[in-house]
């Protein structure tokens with residue numbers, strides 16, 4: 001699973017990437033600082049993991065990690081190749097979720113789109129380029145289809161092309177499952193889920209951005225944080241960070257909330273396994289079966305799957321130990337068809 005950080009040049013994408021991954025991506029006041037994408041792994045915050053680790057008295061708890069990719073800034077005309085737009089757009093085609101960073105800080109040093117902040121205008125520039133790219137892809141697809149008889153596909157493509165031309169991103173068009181299946185595989189960007197992140201200046205409050213209510217009305221997730229403060233926080237040691245948060249009255253860092261929202265937008269749940277004194281958290285698509293869960297760990301486990309012992313975190317912590325839960329019959333035996341729930345602890349039996 002990969003999350004792509006996109007936005008206009010100078011929006012603070014690399015600053016946020018560094019805060020997320022404790023990375024060292026270059027951050028400068030001039031645009032197009034990032035050309036080659038920066039890639040970093042980020043642990044998904046998980047309160048259950050440490051509770052479970054203590055409960056089970058295992059030595060180590062390994063969290064789920066997701067990958068973030070900090071992509072170069074897009075500019076007007078990117079879909080026509082401006083500013084290496086084609087290259088950057090194909091990088092966006094490869095990600096599973098888009099994190100769209102919008103500049104919400106004043107900075108007289110920044111040369112790009114100088115002047116008053118314009119959240120809606122900035123978002124529109126990027127969204128237009130993404131829509132134009134999808135239109136290109138679909139129009140090419142339609143041209144290739146001409147000779148072939150595939151009426152439902154032709155009809156669907158014509159419909160979505162019309163909606164795109166009206167400025168509607170594909171994710172906002174209600175689609176049936178079959179229609180979604182037809183569209184997957186084209187590498188359409190506006191079909192991907194999106195999270196908007198307003199990178200607020202240190203002196204700004206959420207109320208300073210009333211224009212974002214339109215996004216919320218469209219059911220799109222909008223988050224606010226200050227990239228610069230988050231980056232500074234990420235460079236502190238754990239104890240220094242806790243101290244700072246206490247002084248500032250911050251309970252949860254904006255970044256942790258951001259990672260969690262992205263995780264949910266990717267429709268991921270977490271399950272756990274225990275092996276060799278290690279508790280391991282794994283991500284899984286909502287609605288996946290226990291065999292698909294086994295596949296995440298090792299393909300041999302899925303191939304030779306026999307059964308799994310399952311207990312959910314919520315039930316387990318009501319007992320004094322795993323063996324007590326087992327004695328009391330709360331650890332159930334699940335077959336191939338079992339659909340994994342968020343928070344399940346699995347012990348998989350398999351043939352080698």
Ligand SMILES: Nc1nc2c(ncn2[C@@H]2O[C@H](COP(=O)(O)OP(=O)(O)OP(=O)(O)O)[C@@H](O)[C@H]2O)c(=O)[nH]1
Nearest residue numbers: 009010011012013014015028031032033034073228
């Ligand atoms: N005041 C303020 N400045 C910020 C903030 N976030 C980023 N900046 C500044 O904005 C400039 C651009 O930041 P980057 O993180 O390099 O932006 P970018 O979006 O990665 O830029 P490109 O890679 O060039 O597209 C730098 O001078 C940052 O220090 C913020 O929250 N507040």
Ligand SMILES: [Mg+2]
Nearest residue numbers: 013014033034
């Ligand atoms: Mg950058």
